[in-house]
């Protein structure tokens with residue numbers, strides 16, 4: 537059974553943190569085109585954490601989720617609330633360095649734009665590789681095997697639409713869906729870095745939601761959850 541730290545007394549926390557990993561979910565509120573909710577990445581993060589808790593709940597303590605994060609690449613669109621990379625990086629550092637017992641901590645986020653802050657914080661983290669590529673390709677050299685299979689489909693495209701159809705179909709407005717930039721992201725890295733997503737896609741979409749379906753979303757979620765559990769197992773050893 538999963539323990540949320542907000543429910544513990546200090547002695548209980550001190551006793552339980554000794555042999556568990558503290559998991560801190562990092563959400564995101566940012567535009568996801570005209571058809572997906574702005575909390576899409578938070579919904580996905582929450583679902584993956586629930587699966588992690590179901591499978592490894594006795595080996596972790598769960599912190600409350602941070603609702604906002606770094607989404608500057610979307611800030612020219614309404615519906616985006618970004619604290620920026622520097623502030624997020626500082627916040628993550630404070631969260632871990634103020635911890636007197638130096639517990640093992642794992643940050644978890646379905647939003648790839650948090651990668652630069654995560655790298656700065658020097659703590660274990662998990663982000664879907666599929667997102668890592670796109671939203672951070674402009675700033676970070678990624679190994680070839682980290683180049684995701686859904687590269688051109690990184691934001692509010694078929695992948696995220698399928699996942700949301702699996703999680704919260706009531707929040708998906710398929711009749712509003714439009715395609716966005718469909719080309720290679722590595723070729724427009726400098727535009728993404730200087731002008732954000734709007735520089736290549738006026739709809740705010742990277743990819744094409746056409747063909748998205750629930751079954752595909754369930755399969756993607758299962759793959760992401762398995763990857764998250766693998767990372768957790770490495771951190772908790």
Ligand SMILES: [Zn+2]
Nearest residue numbers: 576577692696
């Ligand atoms: Zn997203």
